[in-house]
Amino acid sequence: MTKRLTEILILGAFLIISVGLYKSTADFPEMVQGSTANYIRFLAASLGILCLVEAGLWMRKKHQNQSKKLNMTGAPFRFWSLLILMFVYSLLLEYLGFYVTSTLFLPMTMFVLGARKVFLIALTSGGVLLFVFLVFGKILGVPLPESGLF
């Protein structure tokens, strides 16, 4: 996907949001029509106008710029693997609890990103979990997700 196409899609989405937002204020209670509803209408109108202005500026410079590819990352495999691993981690957190999920997440992610020294992976993972247990769990008393299964 080119950068230009992405920009157009983003501006289009923002324009749709601004229209939707503006229309939604009609359903607000009467008591806020003169206050918060006005504020939201102001935001929506401003967003819509600015998107049109940006689209206009883009049209003016269309002939000047070559179409560049939107380069998300220089290492697609590592990028998408990390994103997927974090997503799966978030899904499993409520079922397996923080410590089990993190024990799986840390070494797996390090391995996928290129770490190969088993001792270093184990030491880092263990050290981080111990730190979290002591600081978050014991000293600060921050409640961590617990397993819903066991």
Added chain:
Amino acid sequence: MILESLQALIVPSSLLAVFIGTVSGVLVGGMPGLTATMAVALLIPITFVLEPLTGLILMGGVYCGAMYGGSIPAILLRTPGTPAAVATAMEGYPMSQQGHGGLALKVSVISSFCGGIFSTAVLLAVAPILAIFALTFGPPEYFLLAILGLVGIVSMADDENSLVKALISGLLGLILAVVGTDPISGQLRYTMGLTDLYDGVAFMPALIGMFSISQMLDLTSVKRIVTDTSTLKKIKREPFPKGLKKFICLGSLTGTVVGILPGEGATIAAFLSYNFARQRSKNKKLFGHGNPEGIAAAEAGNNGCVGGSLIPTLTLGIPGNSVAAALMGGLIVHGLIPGPELFTKYGVMTYAFILSLFLANVIFLVIGLSMAPYFARISLIPTEILIPVVCLFSLLGSYAMNNSVLDIFMALLFGFTAIILHRTGFSLGALILGLILGPIAEAGFAQALIIGHGSYSVFFTRPQAIILWIIIFLLLLPPIIQISRQSKDRAAEEEPKAE
């Protein structure tokens, strides 16, 4: 009374409390997702078993330490430990990438120290008088102050494209802040039936996603944060750059003034200071690419907020910000009611507490200066080890605010979206600032209109409002002039080519 307060402070228990509080504050501030507010609030039950003064001093130390601590991961990992450190991340992280992370940390700690000392001195000298000034600000002024904060970041744009995109980003942040509960009617808006959104989009997971997770995703394509490691191989003690004094002074003053205003926070103080510095700087082009002037102003600003925020808290019982609110809770629990009595009947304790803030600033200065070269070595850690650890803390930090798994998904969504927005030229700073300032802007706007019976003239009638409009105009003028000059230059260049 000051002498008696000093005597009460220099006992071993009080000195230990300052030290432990400050060190804890630096550690808490350095961990994304853990805020100074959380740390101070968690300390309140602990202070039950302590003497009132010792408990207060502990909380004050945490406050000071956390305001500085947030800058450490902001500079080294582009992961602000506190929202107030976002501006620091914008300058500090590029310096880390250039191998000057140690220098950035040094500038940060010295500036924080100066800002903290200045605002504490102001607190000591003129607290009751300045509190009266704070009371003159009403809803119209709070709305304008929020706009001022946003205009500041937007005014950093270099050309008309990025100015429009920065405005769009700021607006997007303001729109995201609308999700949740209407501040006037209590009606739920755009929550899609999710109870976790009843209080709105939490800004901390958004902040962590946009700055930390997106950065970690970016780092997957490199082996280390610093590409040229030869500059970091030996512990290099770089000299403090010249010419930062005026930016530190600017930041300290801005932070103190903004801190005095109830409800405003260190984030606004930091961004305002940063933008004022950019306006005054002779090296404007370097901003965003590793300019220590930006760090100096931002850090002096956010630590300058500490003393400032305690002025309305101690004198009027109106917290300067959320951390001051938590601190006030601690005061009340010990029977110390904010007001004139604090400075008379309990004067010894109050002044001892204020004097302890001076000490807390000295402690984090010593910690920061001695540890900065070692902190900077975090940049040498290979990314395959660093990324998973930072991601784990980021996700944990997102969860810790509200114990909500939805916040973790929000952080991931913001992180991924941030990469796309950043690649297409939108401003993440403006977006997060819009999200943080949104509630203040909306409440101020709505209340002002109610007060003014629907008339918009309420935003233009009071002297305080007019002054704010003037400052907004002055912030917007330079970039508009610069952009129109650039357009004329471009048009002049294209004419001969067309001929």
